[in-house]
Amino acid sequence: MAEHGHGHAAGGDRRYLTGALALITGFMAIEVVIGVIARSLALISDAGHMLTDAIAIVVALIAMRISARPPRGGYTYGLKRAEIISAQLNGLTLLLLSAYFIVEGVRRLVHPPEVQGLYVVLTGLAGIVVNLLATWLLAKADRGSLNVEGAYQHILNDLFAFIATTVAGAVIWLTGWGRTDALAALIVAALMLRAGWGLVRDSGRVFMEAAPVGMNPTEIGTKTAALDSVVEVHDLHIWEVTSGYPAMSAHILVKPGADCHAVRAAAERLLHDEYGIAHTTLQVDHAPQELLTVGAPATHCRAPHGPAHRRLA
Structure with a gap:
């Protein structure tokens, strides 16, 4: 019988996730402060997304440890589906966040606040660097696991969010058009919606015991x-x-x-x-x-x- 499990060692995956978690949490605290000072919804939405990134990684780490427990009692497969529960939670979180930022983004399109564009640009550039490092770390882990893929999608979407935020900040800084901030938040929400639906759909297939994708x-x-x-x-x-x-x-x-x-x-x-x-x-x-x-x-x-x-x- 072939050995079941992912191709990468679980210990290595945990190290990659822990490193990404340290980067995310450190920068998130800084971004919240700057977002409030700059009155930027795009920055605050990024910070909120980074909070879910951190939660997603923590849940993934917990699920990874639980799923490694050997079978006992009535759990004849062990607790391997803890990773699927983690992926489902990550997907649902992304869907809920996307709904909030869509509503808030539309509201700010109608009544745009004054946004400090320079703060947004500088924070966005720093966020791109942090998320590139975190994405690189998670890309080295076993993305064949929906659990790891859920955490990776959170980080990847946050990278896209920072790119959109930086562009919006530059437009506001150079032109003064404050609605760009709300548009950037809506772009981020659309990316969250797409990634969240993919995770919910794929983990739902496992819960419903459907045949794996690609198997007829x-x-x-x-x-x-x-x-x-x-x-x-x-x-x-x-x-x-x-x-x-x-x-x-x-x-x-x-x-x-x-x-x-x-x-x-x-x-x-x-x-x-x-x-x-x-x-x-x-x-x-x-x-x-x-x-x-x-x-x-x-x-x-x-x-x-x-x-x-x-x-x-």
Whole structure:
């Protein structure tokens, strides 16, 4: 059985996340003060986003530690889905923040306050540097984990936010047009909305035990049914325990007299080599005689789950 887990060592990922956390929290405190002085919604929205960045990284670190605990008691997979809960929380936070900044940005478009453009430019440039370093650190971690990807998306969106904020500050400083600050906040909100929806959607697929993206259960069932001596494949289920950990179960019926163990081994090789599924539970039985008739209904199981895949003539 192949070892389950992400490609990078968890200890290395924790170091990268901790380094990014130190950068983010230190700069966030400075930005809040400057944002209030400059009366800039774009800067305050950036600071609010950086707060969620810090929370996202802390939650990711906690989830990483919890998910590493071995299985015990009723948790037969351990607590690996703690990372998916973390990703879902990160996505929901981004969606809620985007809604707030859309409302506030529209309000400031109608009634723009006076914004100190020079403060915004200088803070924005410093924020770009800080977020570039934090993004670089998180990019070195295992982004195959939705947990790490959630923290990465927070930091990446904050980098985009600082770029938009810096541009807005420069326009305000040079032209005095205060509505640019609100427009920058709306751009940031749109980026948050996109990233947040992606995280909620992907983590939701794991919670709903949908097949991993890129895996077609019908195709897998058809290919398995095409193996030598296989008559039918049904009760086929493919899901993810956590990101990067696909699993599959199925009931395979073979011709009377066929070697069930050999068929199971062949199916496991197919699933591992072509689809990267290393965790499988395959029940292999001899098909009843009536099932061998062409066009006969599946009668082996009282309540089959899902479609049956049969060997093509």
